[in-house]
Amino acid sequence: MELVDDPLVREQLVRQQAATLDRRAAAGRGLRQIAVFSVFVVVLGFLYSGYKIFGQAIDDAQTDWPALGSVLPRTDDLNMPPILDILGEFTVTPGGTDQILGRQLFDEAMFTLREATVGFLAGIVVGLAIAIALARSRRLERGLFPYVIASQTIPLIAIAPLVIVWGRKNLDFVPWEWQDWMSVSIIATFLTFFPVAVNGLRGLQSPKPENLELMESYAAGWGQTLRRLRFPAAIPYLFTAAKIAATASVVGAIVGEISAGVGGGLGRRVFLEAQRYTTGPERLYAAVIASAVLGIFVFLVITAAERFTLGRQGREALS
Amino acid sequence: MTTHAVRIESVSKIFNPGRPNEVQALVDIDLDISPGEFVTLIGPSGCGKSTLLRLIASLIDPSGGTIHVNGKSAEQARLDQDYGMAFQRAGLFDWRTVAKNIELPLELMGWKKSERERRSKEMLELVKLGEFGDHHPAELSGGMQQRIAIARSLSFSPSLLLMDEPFGALDEMTREHMQDEVLRLWSETGTTVVFVTHSIPEAVYLSTRVVVMSPRPGRIATTIDVDLGGRSDDTRAETPFFETVTEVRAALRAVEAA
Numbered sequence: 323m324e325l326v327d328d329p330l331v332r333e334q335l336v337r338q339q340a341a342t343l344d345r346r347a348a349a350g351r352g353l354r355q356i357a358v359f360s361v362f363v364v365v366l367g368f369l370y371s372g373y374k375i376f377g378q379a380i381d382d383a384q385t386d387w388p389a390l391g392s393v394l395p396r397t398d399d400l401n402m403p404p405i406l407d408i409l410g411e412f413t414v415t416p417g418g419t420d421q422i423l424g425r426q427l428f429d430e431a432m433f434t435l436r437e438a439t440v441g442f443l444a445g446i447v448v449g450l451a452i453a454i455a456l457a458r459s460r461r462l463e464r465g466l467f468p469y470v471i472a473s474q475t476i477p478l479i480a481i482a483p484l485v486i487v488w489g490r491k492n493l494d495f496v497p498w499e500w501q502d503w504m505s506v507s508i509i510a511t512f513l514t515f516f517p518v519a520v521n522g523l524r525g526l527q528s529p530k531p532e533n534l535e536l537m538e539s540y541a542a543g544w545g546q547t548l549r550r551l552r553f554p555a556a557i558p559y560l561f562t563a564a565k566i567a568a569t570a571s572v573v574g575a576i577v578g579e580i581s582a583g584v585g586g587g588l589g590r591r592v593f594l595e596a597q598r599y600t601t602g603p604e605r606l607y608a609a610v611i612a613s614a615v616l617g618i619f620v621f622l623v624i625t626a627a628e629r630f631t632l633g634r635q636g637r638e639a640l641s
Numbered sequence: 642m643t644t645h646a647v648r649i650e651s652v653s654k655i656f657n658p659g660r661p662n663e664v665q666a667l668v669d670i671d672l673d674i675s676p677g678e679f680v681t682l683i684g685p686s687g688c689g690k691s692t693l694l695r696l697i698a699s700l701i702d703p704s705g706g707t708i709h710v711n712g713k714s715a716e717q718a719r720l721d722q723d724y725g726m727a728f729q730r731a732g733l734f735d736w737r738t739v740a741k742n743i744e745l746p747l748e749l750m751g752w753k754k755s756e757r758e759r760r761s762k763e764m765l766e767l768v769k770l771g772e773f774g775d776h777h778p779a780e781l782s783g784g785m786q787q788r789i790a791i792a793r794s795l796s797f798s799p800s801l802l803l804m805d806e807p808f809g810a811l812d813e814m815t816r817e818h819m820q821d822e823v824l825r826l827w828s829e830t831g832t833t834v835v836f837v838t839h840s841i842p843e844a845v846y847l848s849t850r851v852v853v854m855s856p857r858p859g860r861i862a863t864t865i866d867v868d869l870g871g872r873s874d875d876t877r878a879e880t881p882f883f884e885t886v887t888e889v890r891a892a893l894r895a896v897e898a899a
Binding site: 530532533535536538539540541542546550551554555557635637 | 695698700719720722724725726728729730732734735736737745746748749750777779
């Protein structure tokens with residue numbers, strides 16, 4: 323290292339070395355997270371199996387063990403099918419079909435993912451528009467914000483059939499053929515716009531007073547301040563919102579499918595397998611696992627996008 | 642008659658007028674600043690020195706009186722971008738690289754990309770951080786961030802630089818280093834500087850004129866001309882420096898006793 327006479331620059335060189343070490347540590351953290359998650363899944367499997375054996379034992383003994391046994395639920399193959407049976411079910415070809423269940427669930431997950439993705443993107447657009455409008459005008463914020471919150475107290479089951487019927491009857495003006503899955507996306511949007519609007523508003527309002535004064539000293543208008551200060555400042559908040567919205571979009575799509583009676587996705591699958599639970603509990607478990615995996619998948623996609631974007635900007639994610 | 646860089650005539654400022662929390666922040670302020678001066682506003686907290694700076698910047702409007710910057714109204718001067726401003730916290734945008742931060746005002750003024758880049762490179766050289774253009778602010782120390790903020794405020798060559806306790810958050814060593822930097826920039830660019838501080842040695846070391854303000858309500862108590870010649874490391878150890886420091890301190894004591 324060359325000798326530098328400026329004390330500030332010298333300090334900087336030390337910091338740079340520290341930052342390089344930090345980045346290496348961060349890469350190691352990523353691997354460690356995957357390892358921890360894998361171990362956690364295995365531990366969960368053992369806990370499940372362990373409790374199953376325990377619940378079975380107190381049931382077989384037909385005696386109430388002191389304290390514990392009288393409170394804890396007993397288990398059998400109906401309420402807790404063996405874990406290997408559940409995993410095995412993915413490779414079984416159910417009667418009346420010509421594909422293994424795993425493949426069917428994958429196709430259904432893709433169907434639901436399409437609904438969820440459109441609902442997610444629409445939620446970002448709608449939520450951001452609301453956030454910008456509310457950030458623009460204090461009066462609008464006071465007047466409209468309670469309704470934004472109230473919107474989330476409306477049960478999805480109530481609006482789902484409405485949206486389906488409304489979509490079939492009134493959205494025939496769109497240049498493409500309106501299909502029921504698009505209505506499910508609208509239902510999902512109902513859940514996804516909310517975190518984006520709330521967090522987005524907080525993010526747009528997050529710049530410090532001195533930064534706003536700086537923009538004002540440059541005689542920058544509201545639009546320029548939005549574009550160059552408020553919006554970039556809101557990005558970490560929006561990623562946090564996007565993570566919530568992404569998982570909510572899967573929930574919204576599944577609930578939307580069920581309550582609107584739209585077939586082809588995981589929602590219909592969960593609904594059907596719940597009805598014929600007694601003849602095939604493994605299949606319901608498999609469907610639930612598929613839904614969970616889909617939710618985790620979309621969450622991880624957003625997390626990766628967040629790390630990439632903020633990392634490039636030298637910023638940290640909001641925890 | 643030459644145009645004053647800043648001309649403040651019987652300016653007053655009342656916050657929350659007519660309400661229970663009404664505050665008389667400034668009364669009866671008269672101050673003329675000539676081009677090329679380095680004027681420091683000093684006083685106890687609550688004396689309205691930052692308020693006065695914001696009035697010059699037209700970030701707030703006076704309740705009475707008039708302020709002219711370069712012969713125009715303060716607002717027109719702001720719209721024409723006649724001044725650059727630096728705050729106590731550097732206030733860099735952490736999603737922009739250092740170079741892009743310096744280019745921010747140039748972007749807003751519609752400079753071409755090539756000219757922006759050329760200028761930010763020049764400014765980085767000026768504040769001696771030439772190799773840090775691609776870094777993000779979070780990777781820099783507080784003193785370096787403040788240098789970038791000063792480079793940003795000077796990037797469009799404003800004739801007036803307004804600084805609000807820019808070194809208040811820095812440690813003493815860095816602070817003295819930065820004072821020399823600002824004096825160098827001031828002599829190299831010929832910019833008029835209005836500088837708010839609550840440090841007496843800082844005010845004396847930097848200024849051609851120290852304006853001592855008194856609190857409740859804020860007014861100008863006295864102004865003290867500083868004539869120390871060219872500054873160097875020795876300046877702070879010489880008698881004229883101490884004499885002026887003592888003079889300013891006495892003025893501040895008088896203000897607080899009143």
